[in-house]
Amino acid sequence: MNTKLYTAIYVVLFVSATVQVLVEFAGLAYWTAFALIMVLSAMKAVLVAAYFQHLRWEPRSLTYLIGIGLAAALALTFAASYSIL
Template identity: 90%
Template sequence: MTNTKLYTIIYVVLFASATVQVLVEFAGVAYWTAFGLIIVLSAVKAVLVAAYFQHLRWEPRSLTYLVGIGLAAALALTLAASYSIL
């Protein structure tokens, strides 16, 4: 059975962090400070979505590690592609 209260709290946290990201973008904060904050908030949101909405929180750890390895590979390929453009 789904826990509606838990999903509501996670939704509110995701909504609030998205709002903070927009506010940081328009606040006139230094570029690298804003960039770092937005990256951290995006990572937190990605972990929450993967853990709860994609149900990785309740899956066996081996499946979670498999998804983590796929994510690391995708990030590595993206980083390599961004350096090859320069």
């Protein structure tokens, strides 16, 4: 276990979460703030999945399987949101 690597990733996650809060209160235009928060959230999700869930060291087929499941969940979420309207 590489403690320095995990500590560095933790610091990056902490700083990006802090930046997200600062973006929220910065008074930016709605879509600009939304885009920044979504980019930071995606970056944090990739870091957590890659390092803390150990997908970085798993076979690529498992990573692709997780990606397909994520894409299906997102597609179902978008479909459900449009069916409510």
